[in-house]
Amino acid sequence: MLYFSKTKLLIIYTIIIFLFFFAILNFIKISDNTFLSKKINLGLDLQGGSYLLLEVDSNPIIDQQLQQKVVNLRKHFKKNKIQSQNLSISNQVIMIQLLDEDIKNFEEFFLNKENTLNLYYGEYRAYEMDHSILGNNIEIRYSKYGLVELKISSLEQSLEIVRRRIDEVGTNEPTIIRRGNDRILIELPGLEDPNRIKKLLGKTANLTFRLVSETEDVFGTESLSYEGSEDILMISKRVLLSGDNLINAQPSFDNQSNQAVVNFTFDRSGAKKFGRATSNNVGKRLAIVLDDKIISAPVVREAIVSGNGQISGEFTFQSATDLALLLRSGALPAPLNIIEERTVGPDLGEDSIRAGAISLAIGFLLVIIYMLYKYRKLGIVADLALIINLILLIGILTILEATLTLPGIAGIILTVGMAVDANVLIFERIKEEMKKEKSIVHAFDVGYKKAQSAVLDANVTTLISAIILFFLGSGPVKGFAVTLGIGILTTLFSAYFFARHLSSIYVMKNKNNNISI
Amino acid sequence: MKLQISKDIKFSRFYKKLNILSLILVFFSILILSFKGLNLGVDFKGGTLIELRVENSTIKISEIRQSFLNMNLGDVNVKKFGKVNDYLIKIENTNSQNEGFINSIKEKLISDLGQTVNFRRVENVGPKVSNELLKAGLLAISLSLAAMLFYIWIRFEWQFSLGAVIALIHDVIITIGIFSLLSYEINLSIVAAVLTIVGYSMNDTVVIFDRIRENLKKYTKISIRDISNISTNETLSRTLITSTTTLLALLAIYIFGGSILRGFSFAMIAGVIVGTYSSIFVATPILNYTNVSSKSVLKEDNNVINN
Numbered sequence: 006m007l008y009f010s011k012t013k014l015l016i017i018y019t020i021i022i023f024l025f026f027f028a029i030l031n032f033i034k035i036s037d038n039t040f041l042s043k044k045i046n047l048g049l050d051l052q053g054g055s056y057l058l059l060e061v062d063s064n065p066i067i068d069q070q071l072q073q074k075v076v077n078l079r080k081h082f083k084k085n086k087i088q089s090q091n092l093s094i095s096n097q098v099i100m101i102q103l104l105d106e107d108i109k110n111f112e113e114f115f116l117n118k119e120n121t122l123n124l125y126y127g128e129y130r131a132y133e134m135d136h137s138i139l140g141n142n143i144e145i146r147y148s149k150y151g152l153v154e155l156k157i158s159s160l161e162q163s164l165e166i167v168r169r170r171i172d173e174v175g176t177n178e179p180t181i182i183r184r185g186n187d188r189i190l191i192e193l194p195g196l197e198d199p200n201r202i203k204k205l206l207g208k209t210a211n212l213t214f215r216l217v218s219e220t221e222d223v224f225g226t227e228s229l230s231y232e233g234s235e236d237i238l239m240i241s242k243r244v245l246l247s248g249d250n251l252i253n254a255q256p257s258f259d260n261q262s263n264q265a266v267v268n269f270t271f272d273r274s275g276a277k278k279f280g281r282a283t284s285n286n287v288g289k290r291l292a293i294v295l296d297d298k299i300i301s302a303p304v305v306r307e308a309i310v311s312g313n314g315q316i317s318g319e320f321t322f323q324s325a326t327d328l329a330l331l332l333r334s335g336a337l338p339a340p341l342n343i344i345e346e347r348t349v350g351p352d353l354g355e356d357s358i359r360a361g362a363i364s365l366a367i368g369f370l371l372v373i374i375y376m377l378y379k380y381r382k383l384g385i386v387a388d389l390a391l392i393i394n395l396i397l398l399i400g401i402l403t404i405l406e407a408t409l410t411l412p413g414i415a416g417i418i419l420t421v422g423m424a425v426d427a428n429v430l431i432f433e434r435i436k437e438e439m440k441k442e443k444s445i446v447h448a449f450d451v452g453y454k455k456a457q458s459a460v461l462d463a464n465v466t467t468l469i470s471a472i473i474l475f476f477l478g479s480g481p482v483k484g485f486a487v488t489l490g491i492g493i494l495t496t497l498f499s500a501y502f503f504a505r506h507l508s509s510i511y512v513m514k515n516k517n518n519n520i521s522i
Numbered sequence: 523m524k525l526q527i528s529k530d531i532k533f534s535r536f537y538k539k540l541n542i543l544s545l546i547l548v549f550f551s552i553l554i555l556s557f558k559g560l561n562l563g564v565d566f567k568g569g570t571l572i573e574l575r576v577e578n579s580t581i582k583i584s585e586i587r588q589s590f591l592n593m594n595l596g597d598v599n600v601k602k603f604g605k606v607n608d609y610l611i612k613i614e615n616t617n618s619q620n621e622g623f624i625n626s627i628k629e630k631l632i633s634d635l636g637q638t639v640n641f642r643r644v645e646n647v648g649p650k651v652s653n654e655l656l657k658a659g660l661l662a663i664s665l666s667l668a669a670m671l672f673y674i675w676i677r678f679e680w681q682f683s684l685g686a687v688i689a690l691i692h693d694v695i696i697t698i699g700i701f702s703l704l705s706y707e708i709n710l711s712i713v714a715a716v717l718t719i720v721g722y723s724m725n726d727t728v729v730i731f732d733r734i735r736e737n738l739k740k741y742t743k744i745s746i747r748d749i750s751n752i753s754t755n756e757t758l759s760r761t762l763i764t765s766t767t768t769l770l771a772l773l774a775i776y777i778f779g780g781s782i783l784r785g786f787s788f789a790m791i792a793g794v795i796v797g798t799y800s801s802i803f804v805a806t807p808i809l810n811y812t813n814v815s816s817k818s819v820l821k822e823d824n825n826v827i828n829n
Contacts, residue, residue, distance in 0.1 A: 367777075415786060421771050422768035462677060473662055
């Protein structure tokens with residue numbers, strides 16, 4: 006065990022120098038070279054920032070889609086002269102009553118793979134909708150796969166809109182990724198206050214232009230309140246024009262009132278519609294409604310055919326800017342709920358880095374001193390192995406461009422404490438062998454050999470824990486699993502290659518002296 | 523001065539008494555757990571956690587409490603945290619998922635206290651997410667126990683596997699019991715700590731088992747009781763040195779690592795101590811009770827050769 010071939014030594018020390026080089030990269034500045042600009046990233050808990058987990062609330066979309074299905078079903082029944090009764094939706098289930106003779110035909114039509122009312126997904130071998138028949142009653146609801154498809158498609162759209170909104174705010178290197186079928190994970194490093202982003206993401210930004218109802222008749226109207234106040238107006242449900250037709254929106258100041266306003270521009274078809282709507286309704290009030298809140302309801306003074314308009318309300322310049330941003334980036338297909346938020350301020354992050362560094366330095370020092378006290382000269386070997394171990398660990402983390410979190414730093418410190426174990430196991434074994442053996446060289450050789458199985462077993466168990474934690478842990482805890490796991494690998498390397506070589510040098514030099522451990 | 527450890531401690535003399543002690547500890551842990559329960563943090567229970575710093579140290583904790591009381595948020599827990607001007611606020615209400623919630627709290631606090639308040643950390647976890655995190659945490663712990671059982675079962679005989687896993691469960695229950703007793707908060711990092719304890723305790727046990735197996739092959743005529751004593755003595759100084767270095771590192775985190783890592787390092791310290799104890803006094807005695815002998819170890823070797 007004490008003999009090393011030249012090639013082996015070359016490989017061992019090349020690896021050490023190679024990783025040492027990468028470890029150093031963290032402490033020096035190198036300008037934009039992609040290969041050399043590798044660094045360990047700091048997690049949100051260390052550099053400060055926000056982590057948001059959003060969930061798409063798909064219920065409104067399901068309702069909307071079911072209503073569309075009902076409309077299409079009515080058309081189908083009318084076209085084929087089928088008598089249907091009580092066509093209605095309740096609890097996201099469509100209910101129909103049909104005559105006995107029509108039921109079989111309907112089922113045949115409904116299960117026809119070509120029909121557009123109930124899509125057939127070849128890849129799942131399943132239909133979009135489930136149906137059940139009880140007597141004359143038919144119930145239709147979304148199937149598992151139908152729901153998945155619906156969620157995924159609204160998630161994809163939402164992801165795009167979310168990306169646009171966050172890009173417009175211009176934060177530093179945001180991460181926006183899909184999680185599962187209905188979630189979006191957002192990481193915003195360095196963001197001090199996520200309030201603005203949260204507000205922007207909390208709005209679906211569904212803009213509609215609708216007339217204020219002037220008659221007492223409540224049919225076809227709904228009562229909506231103004232944004233930020235309790236005042237209520239009766240608004241027609243008929244949408245004259247929606248935000249889909251907007252191509253631009255910018256905040257600006259109105260020259261006359263000196264108030265912040267939002268100027269918008271419609272696309273060609275929007276301009277046409279807007280022109281028609283305004284010319285037909287001169288003198289009436291046109292409400293501008295965002296997410297079921299009235300922003301303003303000005304009186305139409307004249308027909309606007311240019312396709313340009315202005316929204317005024319109780320805006321500050323900031324809120325006008327945000328409204329313009331929302332209108333530019335488009336409406337979300339469904340509301341997003343923030344189901345998890347973790348924000349760390351930059352000063353706490355700095356404190357954590359400092360605390361982590363101090364405890365690492367102290368833990369490291371304590372262990373080094375203890376090993377020197379316990380093993381004297383061999384303690385130097387173990388301590389050098391520990392230093393190399395730390396360098397290797399940092400080097401690998403750098404190459405992987407891993408994210409270092411506060412628990413990750415704890416993992417490194419823990420590695421320092423547990424890494425000496427491999428050398429302790431070996432040294433204790435050597436001690437035992439020296440009682441029996443005359444030759445020191447032989448004692449070292451046997452000691453290394455016999456300790457091998459214990460060292461391996463002991464480290465594999467911790468590695469198993471680290472791997473499980475990596476796959477099931479989230480966020481900062483994952484960082485802990487990474488440093489702990491890689492720490493075990495570097496520990497084995499430094500004990501069995503580096504420290505073993507050092508001890509072999511030490512033993513060969515003292516072959517004929519009495520060494521005591 | 524060098525601490526001299528006598529190399530022939532009769533550990534087996536203490537097996538019975540300490541096993542009874544362990545049983546009592548486990549029993550009490552379960553009792554405390556079932557009556558007092560765990561102080562689950564927002565990670566697992568949902569709710570909002572705010573770490574805030576006020577600029578002016580004349581602010582009293584009662585003023586902050588009063589301000590929160592006025593907001594009618596249900597159960598709110600305010601306590602000092604770390605430095606003089608730092609407070610940790612826990613709001614149990616999980617219905618406050620709207621995006622302006624945190625900001626409205628901040629505005630009200632600033633107006634009540636009459637000075638700026640720095641929200642150093644905010645964690646807001648909805649009920650759905652906390653439920654998932656709890657499930658994932660329990661799954662991770664059970665999975666690691668199962669993985670350890672499997673690993674030892676491949677490497678050793680079933681008696682060893684049984685001993686190791688009983689020792690692990692012993693360690694996990696007592697560590698969690700201590701957390702329940704002291705009402706320390708259980709959060710994601712505590713789950714990480716428990717998993718690491720599982721790994722560490724296993725590591726410690728495996729080293730002794732490794733030696734027992736080796737000695738069983740070497741001395742075929744000696745009883746498992748004596749083999750246990752010899753093996754424990756032979757590995758004792760390693761056990762103590764490794765526990766010491768690990769504890770030194772953990773103490774450094776506990777004292778200097780800041781308030782966020784305190785719970786984590788405390789759990790680890792408790793786990794390392796209990797884990798070291800259990801390798802010697804829980805795992806090894808089980809080999810005695812299940813009558814592991816040289817035969818069972820050698821038989822396995824023959825099987826391997828014959829196959």
